[in-house]
Amino acid sequence: MCALAADSPATEDRSKPVGEGAPGNRIKVGALAELQAKGRQLLKVGNKQIAVFAGESGVYACNNRCPHEGFPLMEGKLTRRSDGGGCILTCNWHNWKFDLEGGETLVGGDKLRRYPVEIVDGEIWLDLTDPPLEERRAAALESLRRSFRRHEYTRMARELSRLQQAKADPLDGLRGALDWTADRFEFGTTHAHAAAPDWLALRDDLAANEPERLVPLLEVVGHLAWDSLREPSYPFPTESRSYDPESLVAAIEAEDEAAAIALLRGALDKGLGFRDLEAPLAEAALAHYQDFGHAAIYVYKTGQLIDRLGPASAESLLCNLVRSLVYATREDLIPEFRAYGEALSAWDGKGGEPVAAEDLRRLSVPKVMQRILRSSGDRKALYDALVGAAAADFLQFDLPVADATERGVSHNVGWLDFTHAITFSNAVRVLCSRHPGLWPQGLLQIGCFIGRNAAYVDRSYDAGRWRVDDPDAFFEREMRALFDHAQPEYIVSVHLV
Ligand code: FES
Numbered sequence: 257m258c259a260l261a262a263d264s265p266a267t268e269d270r271s272k273p274v275g276e277g278a279p280g281n282r283i284k285v286g287a288l289a290e291l292q293a294k295g296r297q298l299l300k301v302g303n304k305q306i307a308v309f310a311g312e313s314g315v316y317a318c319n320n321r322c323p324h325e326g327f328p329l330m331e332g333k334l335t336r337r338s339d340g341g342g343c344i345l346t347c348n349w350h351n352w353k354f355d356l357e358g359g360e361t362l363v364g365g366d367k368l369r370r371y372p373v374e375i376v377d378g379e380i381w382l383d384l385t386d387p388p389l390e391e392r393r394a395a396a397l398e399s400l401r402r403s404f405r406r407h408e409y410t411r412m413a414r415e416l417s418r419l420q421q422a423k424a425d426p427l428d429g430l431r432g433a434l435d436w437t438a439d440r441f442e443f444g445t446t447h448a449h450a451a452a453p454d455w456l457a458l459r460d461d462l463a464a465n466e467p468e469r470l471v472p473l474l475e476v477v478g479h480l481a482w483d484s485l486r487e488p489s490y491p492f493p494t495e496s497r498s499y500d501p502e503s504l505v506a507a508i509e510a511e512d513e514a515a516a517i518a519l520l521r522g523a524l525d526k527g528l529g530f531r532d533l534e535a536p537l538a539e540a541a542l543a544h545y546q547d548f549g550h551a552a553i554y555v556y557k558t559g560q561l562i563d564r565l566g567p568a569s570a571e572s573l574l575c576n577l578v579r580s581l582v583y584a585t586r587e588d589l590i591p592e593f594r595a596y597g598e599a600l601s602a603w604d605g606k607g608g609e610p611v612a613a614e615d616l617r618r619l620s621v622p623k624v625m626q627r628i629l630r631s632s633g634d635r636k637a638l639y640d641a642l643v644g645a646a647a648a649d650f651l652q653f654d655l656p657v658a659d660a661t662e663r664g665v666s667h668n669v670g671w672l673d674f675t676h677a678i679t680f681s682n683a684v685r686v687l688c689s690r691h692p693g694l695w696p697q698g699l700l701q702i703g704c705f706i707g708r709n710a711a712y713v714d715r716s717y718d719a720g721r722w723r724v725d726d727p728d729a730f731f732e733r734e735m736r737a738l739f740d741h742a743q744p745e746y747i748v749s750v751h752l753v
Contacts, residue, residue, distance in 0.1 A: 282382065283301060287379060288375055296309045296330060298330050299317075299382075305328075307329050307332075308380070314342070315380055317373050318368050319368065323366035323414070324347065331348060333345070333348060343357060344356070389423055392421075393424040396422055401432060401436055404477065405436075406485075407485050416470050427456075433476075434572050437484040437572075438575065444580030450553055450557040455473070456476070458739075459473060462735055462739075475753075479746040479750065482746055497522045499525075501536035501539075504519045504523070504578075505543070507582075508581045509543060513583075529570060538555050539694060542694050544587070544589070545704045546586045547580075549683070558573050562574075596703075599625035604632065607630045611631035613642075616628070616645040617710065618713070621707030632696070638699055639702075642681065652713045653714075653717075669712045677705035684698035
């Protein structure tokens with residue numbers, strides 16, 4: 257039974273430190289009889305506030321700050337459990353309920369920190385010893401996993417913070433999230449994976465303090481939770497077979513996930529890592545103008561993420577990457593981009609005509625392909641011209657198109673169509689520099705973006721309005737703004753980063 261002498265704290269109890277230090281981390285609260293008379297008592301020890309409650313079934317001590325939003329549990333309501341086995345403390349701010357006897361959070365999420373109580377000769381003693389760091393890390397990680405499954409955003413933030421306070425590598429929270437979701441993506445890699453290296457770079461380079469360091473990490477973990485929310489398991493085949501790069505490319509081309517994953521597992525069994533596999537993965541990604549450039553972007557970004565997180569995360573990231581390549585939509589097979597395949601077949605790398613960005617603008621996809629072929633002999637000049645054209649088109653994007661509702665779905669074009677041309681170009685630069693045999697595919701596919709976007713460019717538009725006088729200050733400001741981007745959807749913030 258949990259009968260209390262009082263339902264709310266006496267005023268003096270909330271203001272005065274009454275604890276008395278003792279050897280170790282034990283602390284004397286005071287006489288049991290006194291607490292029983294008051295019902296509850298607030299104890300201040302250093303920067304801790306501890307609420308101590310008395311009842312017929314026992315004395316309980318816990319943090320005064322509610323683990324939800326920090327409101328004082330001293331103001332909470334104590335009731336007895338229906339089975340009479342102990343006390344339930346209800347935080348009246350949002351109705352979270354804590355079993356003070358067993359320690360479970362009955363309504364709500366985070367666990368309440370309780371302190372062991374001992375009564376010696378009528379005096380109450382508390383043991384304030386923190387649990388071992390390893391135990392705290394494991395508890396925070398488990399609680400993060402629970403909150404992750406339901407995308408409990410603020411709780412995930414608190415658990416990541418607890419991981420940090422327990423001196424764990426906070427990236428373990430992200431590694432955990434990747435493990436928990438390894439088989440939850442029906443079509444493999446998502447934007448959450450792809451943007452992770454950039455969020456982590458923001459964290460490394462610009463976070464000014466520990467709370468800020470949590471923000472980009474939470475963005476990644478939260479996005480993974482969101483993308484996998486209520487998704488069932490889509491298990492990967494477990495077979496492993498002898499790996500060779502040509503077979504991996506062929507299996508992806510054949511859209512045969514079972515074979516592709518078996519070959520990937522064979523490679524991993526041989527101890528190969530991402531860098532060993534990058535060539536066939538990049539080849540498969542650029543085998544088509546596909547997934548609106550995401551295939552190549554995902555290869556590039558998966559490599560960065562594995563580099564950042566270490567090889568333990570490689571298997572799940574690579575399985576999802578291969579799955580995404582298998583399921584990629586091959587836009588070069590639709591009429592709008594069919595000229596790509598013809599141009600690739602005609603590529604001889606000997607086109608000697610000088611090229612500049614303006615030469616590649618205002619052209620349809622077939623005409624861009626032909627223009628690229630005429631300058632195929634100088635890859636660097638061609639690449640610079642293509643990126644210049646993509647950037648100039650972006651500056652003159654006909655903005656009303658983004659809001660138009662009267663056009664058909666094929667004209668559903670927005671700023672992302674233009675930024676993807678540039679993001680894809682960057683992936684092409686990196687992948688093709690390492691694997692030069694892929695330059696023809698990469699360059700022609702950048703041309704696909706430019707040819708497609710040409711219809712949505714307003715050449716009369718004054719691009720000067722976007723001029724930035726101080727680029728360093730601009731980037732500093734815009735990058736810092738990402739810490740508080742105010743975007744309600746991950747898919748938007750992910751494209752900002
Ligand atoms: S602050 Fe206690 S339930 Fe919200």
